[in-house]
Structure formats: C-alpha cells, structure tokens
Amino acid sequence: MSDIRSSYTDDINFYRGWSARSLAERYGTPLYVYSEAVLRARCRELMAMCPVEGFGVNYSVKANTNPAILAVCREEGLTVDAMSPGELYMDELAGFGPDKILYISNNIDPEEMRSAIARHLTVSVDSLAQLELYGSLNPGGDVMIRINPGIGEGHSDKVITAGKETKFAISPELLGEAFALLEKHGLRLRGVNQHIGSLFMQPDGYLKAAGILLACVKAFPRKLRDQIEILDFGGGFGIPYRKYDGEARLDLKALGEDLARQCEAYRQETGYRGRFLVEPGRYVVAESGILLGRVEAVKNNGENRYAGTNVGFSVLVRPAMYGSYHDFEIYAERQEDRPLMEQTVTGNICESGDVLAKKRLLPEIKEGDILGVLDAGAYGYAMASTYNQRLRPAEVLIREDGTLQLIRRRETFEDLAAALC
Numbered sequence: 001m002s003d004i005r006s007s008y009t010d011d012i013n014f015y016r017g018w019s020a021r022s023l024a025e026r027y028g029t030p031l032y033v034y035s036e037a038v039l040r041a042r043c044r045e046l047m048a049m050c051p052v053e054g055f056g057v058n059y060s061v062k063a064n065t066n067p068a069i070l071a072v073c074r075e076e077g078l079t080v081d082a083m084s085p086g087e088l089y090m091d092e093l094a095g096f097g098p099d100k101i102l103y104i105s106n107n108i109d110p111e112e113m114r115s116a117i118a119r120h121l122t123v124s125v126d127s128l129a130q131l132e133l134y135g136s137l138n139p140g141g142d143v144m145i146r147i148n149p150g151i152g153e154g155h156s157d158k159v160i161t162a163g164k165e166t167k168f169a170i171s172p173e174l175l176g177e178a179f180a181l182l183e184k185h186g187l188r189l190r191g192v193n194q195h196i197g198s199l200f201m202q203p204d205g206y207l208k209a210a211g212i213l214l215a216c217v218k219a220f221p222r223k224l225r226d227q228i229e230i231l232d233f234g235g236g237f238g239i240p241y242r243k244y245d246g247e248a249r250l251d252l253k254a255l256g257e258d259l260a261r262q263c264e265a266y267r268q269e270t271g272y273r274g275r276f277l278v279e280p281g282r283y284v285v286a287e288s289g290i291l292l293g294r295v296e297a298v299k300n301n302g303e304n305r306y307a308g309t310n311v312g313f314s315v316l317v318r319p320a321m322y323g324s325y326h327d328f329e330i331y332a333e334r335q336e337d338r339p340l341m342e343q344t345v346t347g348n349i350c351e352s353g354d355v356l357a358k359k360r361l362l363p364e365i366k367e368g369d370i371l372g373v374l375d376a377g378a379y380g381y382a383m384a385s386t387y388n389q390r391l392r393p394a395e396v397l398i399r400e401d402g403t404l405q406l407i408r409r410r411e412t413f414e415d416l417a418a419a420l421c
C-alpha cells in the first residue's frame with residue numbers, strides 16, 4: 001500500500017524493502033535511519049571527483065560521528081579529521097590509525113594539544129598563539145597551518161569560516177610571523193589547509209579560494225614549500241535539500257575537474273608530490289540519513305495549522321538554529337488523496353522556536369502519521385542534545401543487503417543521570 005508522500009525514497013529504494021512505518025514501530029520514534037547504499041554511493045562519487053594524482057577525501061566527521069558510519073567511510077578509502085578529543089575517540093573506535101586522521105584544531109588547551117602530539121597525529125593550528133604552543137610542546141615536530149584565503153561561503157553567517165568576519169585561520173599578512181615561529185621551534189611544515197564555509201551549490205567561490213591557496217603556497221620560501229605534503233582545500237559541498245522541488249545538484253564532477261587542472265598546474269610548476277585533499281562533511285552523509293518522527297497533535301491556532309510531532313529541536317536543531325530547510329515525506333496508508341495545505345511542523349520542546357518547517361505546503365498531515373525528515377544524516381544526531389531532558393534517539397543502519405543494524409540505542413533516564421555526582 002503506497003504512502004501519502006514517499007516518491008523520493010521509493011525511487012532510490014532507500015528503505016530496501018522495509019516500510020518506514022514498520023521501522024518506526026520496531027524501534028520507536030524519533031529515529032535516525034541511515035542507508036549504507038546511499039552512503040557508499042556518495043563516498044564513491046567523492047573519491048572519483050578529482051582526476052589528479054594524490055587526490056584524497058578527508059571526511060569531516062563533525063557531520064556524523066557514529067563509528068558504524070565512519071567504518072563505511074574507511075572501507076571506501078576516505079580519511080578523516082577530528083577537531084576534539086571526542087571526535088578523535090570516535091575515529092579511533094572506527095579503526096582509523098593516526099596516519100589517517102588530521103587534527104584540525106581551533107583554540108585548544110595545552111592538554112588537548114599534548115594528547116594530539118602524543119598520539120602522533122598531524123595537527124593543524126589556526127593562530128600564531130597556537131603555533132607557539134605547538135612549537136613549545138613539540139619542538140622539531142611536524143605541523144600544519146590553516147590559512148584564511150579571504151573568501152567565505154555558506155548557507156548562514158554562522159557557518160562562513162573564511163573572509164573578513166571569522167575567528168578561524170591565519171591571515172596571509174601574518175604568514176611571515178608564522179614562518180618565524182616554525183624556524184624558532186625547528187618545526188617542519190607538513191601541510192596547509194583552509195575551509196571557506198559550509199554549503200554552497202555553485203563551485204566558483206571554492207575554486208577561487210583553492211587558486212588563492214595554491215598561489216599563496218607557491219610564494220612560500222622554497223625551503224618551506226618543499227616540506228609540504230598535504231594541501232587541504234576544505235569542505236562545504238552543498239546537497240539539494242529541496243528534494244520535492246527538484247533542486248539541482250552541485251556539479252561535483254565539474255568542480256573536481258577544475259580543481260584537478262589547478263592542482264596539476266601546481267604540481268608541474270613546483271614539482272609537488274604530496275596529497276591534495278577535499279574535506280566534505282555534509283556531502284558524505286546528509287542524504288544517507290532520514291529522521292523519522294510521529295505526528296502527535298494537529299491543531300489550528302488562529303490562521304495557522306500546526307502539525308505537532310515528537311521531533312523537537314533537541315533531535316534536529318538545524319531548522320531552529322539556522323532556519324534550514326529539510327523536506328518531508330509522509331508515511332501513512334494512502335486511503336484517499338489528501339488536500340495540499342499550508343502547515344507549520346513543530347516539535348515537543350518548550351520554546352516557540354521549536355519549528356521544523358514554517359507554513360509549508362504539504363498534503364494534509366494527520367495524527368498518527370509517521371513523518372520522514374529528509375537529508376538528516378549530517379549535523380542531525382551530531383548536534384542533538386538532551387534539552388528539556390529529552391532522550392536522544394536511536395540510530396539504525398540499513399545495510400546494502402537490507403539487514404537492519406541498530407548502531408546506537410535510544411538513551412535512557414540512567415544516561416541522563418550518568419554524570420551526576
């Protein structure tokens with residue numbers, strides 16, 4: 001029996017023969033459901049995007065750190081980053097060794113820096129102060145520096161990480177001082193990285209920033225330039241969140257080919273033999289995840305119709321935090337066509353900002369329906385909280401052969417109390 005709105009997942013066989021309703025029943029809601037097939041397809045697309053020797057994909061795990069997801073990425077040949085001891089812990093649980101992890105740090109304390117050094121990780125620092133700290137803790141060691149190319153991009157001011165208004169990276173005009181610190185501590189410059197921001201759908205800014213990075217490194221003193229083994233251009237590749245509006249995809253292949261041309265030219269001009277990395281988070285995992293919730297109460301307040309669900313912003317914060325758009329599917333037996341109407345979809349948190357979608361034109365949503373929030377695999381569970389003392393949900397991975405694997409159980413009240421003294 002077909003569902004009210006499910007053509008997207010039907011077309012890609014997301015649920016591998018299971019119905020979303022049966023998964024909701026079996027594991028309860030809210031529930032994050034992931035597709036191994038979609039995840040592998042995205043990994044492969046990324047690994048093949050840039051035809052240049054030394055190209056690699058360094059998955060930025062902040063988007064989703066479940067070790068089962070990370071293990072799939074490892075099998076597909078991706079390396080990973082970490083930006084906190086917790087992310088590092090998850091990387092290690094998933095079987096990544098220190099040579100497969102870049103520690104992309106920002107404002108970390110000496111203990112964290114010491115621990116990264118002790119584990120033989122390649123650390124990227126993003127200020128002169130942190131370079132000084134690194135040098136004092138690990139004289140003669142290898143280090144990376146993060147550069148601000150002066151161009152930022154992103155879906156919200158909150159996620160633009162380069163340009164004039166950003167806490168990140170070292171400004172090119174301070175590079176002379178950075179080089180002096182390298183010299184002072186006898187450090188070897190293992191690599192240079194940047195990240196301009198999160199979610200762009202046109203490649204131009206990224207490619208321009210890549211060109212700026214390459215030109216900048218080309219102008220480094222020869223001795224330093226020749227030490228470099230890693231050039232990391234960052235992530236930010238957008239995915240089409242408006243699935244039911246037929247939003248176009250980012251042309252990853254065109255981006256990769258242009259990037260390859262730039263890298264090849266750099267290689268020829270400088271004799272570089274190292275790696276060229278991209279560092280996507282969202283692109284790897286977003287589309288592999290769907291968040292299932294249940295519609296608990298539908299009502300009219302004044303002019304507005306509200307569909308109240310159990311997906312509060314403690315479970316998925318992106319709409320409340322950035323005004324982000326996620327598309328929906330509606331899983332309920334199609335007994336008759338439901339009229340399209342404007343509906344505001346809300347959660348169960350005690351704040352009026354707990355809105356998943358505002359005045360969205362959707363088929364009439366009814367109590368008891370299971371709602372699928374699409375493209376929830378990135379920055380979904382990873383940003384979930386226990387606000388209002390709501391328990392964080394479970395996560396289920398649908399393997400390529402259709403096997404279901406619970407990869408994280410739902411939290412319990414004991415989990416809420418676990419750190420109390």
Ligand code: LLP
Binds near residue numbers: 063
């Ligand atoms: N590399 C670095 C150094 C980063 O800071 C980030 C993301 C990435 C790579 C991966 O960016 P991506 O490819 O996922 O765009 N919570 C926000 C996104 C924050 C991104 C932070 N940095 C959201 O839900 O949209």
